[in-house]
Amino acid sequence: xxxxxxxxxxxxxxxxxGIHLTLAVKPNYRSAVKEFCLKMREKVHTAVLKEYxxxxxxxxxxxxxxxxxxxxxxxxSKDQIYRNLIREIGGNSETVCVQNKAVDKLCEGWGHSGLGxxxxxxxxxIEGCTNVTLYYGSSSYDAAQMSRLIDLTVQECREQxxxxxxxxxxxxxxxxxx
Numbered sequence: 798x799x800x801x802x803x804x805x806x807x808x809x810x811x812x813x814x815g816i817h818l819t820l821a822v823k824p825n826y827r828s829a830v831k832e833f834c835l836k837m838r839e840k841v842h843t844a845v846l847k848e849y850x851x852x853x854x855x856x857x858x859x860x861x862x863x864x865x866x867x868x869x870x871x872x873x874s875k876d877q878i879y880r881n882l883i884r885e886i887g888g889n890s891e892t893v894c895v896q897n898k899a900v901d902k903l904c905e906g907w908g909h910s911g912l913g914x915x916x917x918x919x920x921x922x923i924e925g926c927t928n929v930t931l932y933y934g935s936s937s938y939d940a941a942q943m944s945r946l947i948d949l950t951v952q953e954c955r956e957q958x959x960x961x962x963x964x965x966x967x968x969x970x971x972x973x974x975x
Contacts, residue, residue: 802829803937806821867959879913882950883946884932888942888945892930903929915931
């Protein structure tokens with residue numbers, strides 16, 4: 798079980814039990830954080846805290862240029878191309894088991910985070926529940942995830958005969974994410 802969230806502040810205190818960390822998490826993570834905390838139990842977890850580094854505008858702009866060219870060539874909307882790519886890159890989703898009565902609310906709330914924040918549902922083996930796959934949108938991606946998204950988009954473009962940057966140019970563009 799893992800969860801990646803963005804936070805804007807942190808506080809800590811120490812007592813006999815150890816050091817306690819409280820994070821000011823952005824509101825769009827409300828349901829995911831709640832679900833994570835409810836399922837934690839008394840297991841050991843690992844947290845990695847690092848400074849948020851926004852993506853390169855050049856990489857983001859190039860990604861959308863490619864999506865636009867794919868849309869023109871395939872007659873599929875840019876938004877739908879983006880959503881299809883989000884579902885295909887891997888390493889950008891969590892699957893949770895939710896009571897049937899909560900599925901619609903979870904899916905609707907998750908989607909409010911942005912165009913690429915998608916959900917898919919599948920049958921659960923637990924009676925009265927549904928598995929919901931929660932896809933994170935590219936606004937939350939780290940360098941590796943954005944690199945996979947660009948690579949997949951370039952691959953789709955090449956299959957359609959759309960000219961893309963050379964591998965060296967792509968490498969330089971993706972380096973800006975590190």
